[in-house]
Amino acid sequence: MTQLLAIDIGGGTQDILLLDTRSTIENCFKMVLPSPTTLVAQRIQEATAHKKPLLFTGVNMGGGPSTSALKNHLKAGLQAFSTPEAATTFNDDLQEVASWGVTLVSADEAQSLNKAEHIDTRDLDLYKISKALKTAGVQFKLDGVAVAVQDHGAAPPGMSDRLFRFQYLRRSVEAHNSLFSFAYLAQEVPPHLTRMIAVVKSLPLSIPLLLMDTGPAAALGALEDTTVRGQPRTIVVNVGNFHTLAFHLRQDNIMGLFEHHTGALSTEQLDNFIIMLCQGQLSHEEIFSDGGHGCFILTHEDIMPFLTVTGPRRRLMRDSSLRPHFAVPHGDMMLSGCFGLVSALAHKLPEWREEIEEALGI
Secondary structure: OOEEEEEEEOOOEEEEEEEEOOOOHHHOEEEEEEOHHHHHHHHHHHHHHOOOOEEEEEOOOOOOHHHHHHHHHHHOOOOEEEOHHHHOOOOOOHHHHHHHOOEEOOHHHHOOOOOOEEEEEOOOOHHHHHHHHHHOOOOOOOOEEEEEEOOOOOOOOOOOHHHHHHHHHHHHHHHOOOHHHHEEEHHHOOOOOHHHHHHHHHOOOOOOEEEEEHHHHHHHHHOOOOOOOOOOEEEEEEEOOOEEEEEEEEOOEEEEEEEEEHHHOOHHHHHHHHHHHHHOOOOHHHHHHOOOOEEEEOOOOOOOOEEEEEOOOHHHHOOOOOOOEEOOHHHOHHHHHHHHHHHHHHHHOHHHHHHHHHHHOO
């Protein structure tokens, strides 16, 4: 018997699966909660409304909504303080963060700021998740944890974050042409993936920990949909709250991919990008100049493959002329990333593979 906690941390929600291999997947416990950055943004907004200064301590975590809330707080003429590591949540360039009006302080200096609203920055808060499960009467003893986050990585000074992230995606595919190339055990995380490394620091238990990028995790999970499984060629599109990532797959091999910002895409645009990806006509420059991250094509085929869509904003493809299949792996679309994480754990830790696959009904 193995108990595994899979947590897919997005921009809007954190999706949680407690997989107990004694049970079927339908009877395992699941939760969809607000994402950590959403919760931080709410606390910032409350402090702004009460005209309270802010103090950030902790580690690097996802920004997005919390960064916007912080900038609004500062525009209101209110103070904000942060330790250097917590400040990387908002930008890897600490001089940039300071230029907004954030005062960088040491850990010792932070202890004296008693009147500030103290916010601990971290993507993984295992204590809160455990408390939520135990409040519902769920008793467990974890054997392993898997976490997905979208990590831009720490780009060198003067380099575009978008370009730096896509170079990482491309190098990963070139090194090992599989969705599993985006999964790492804790000791394998590349040093430039600072958000994943911060998650490693946040795990208080000495148990196996796997990290994965959110887009590939969702794509891997979508492949477990019974209609999608076994298709010889597939385009899997994860339409996330903030990012859209598409993979052109021939069985386990990646033929091409592109990544863009969901808010910048229309249904027609996304349809066109998918067709051009399939036909090998989509360029990196076209996606990047449109505000996205980029495109990389290894090979292509003119015949449109089976198209499947997942992600919390998948309704963007509801009126698509391409008539996609909306993946529902194991009966729950919002857990696609969690199922991908569990699949990655089975791949990286073969001693668990048989019982994980049995629990998933594979």
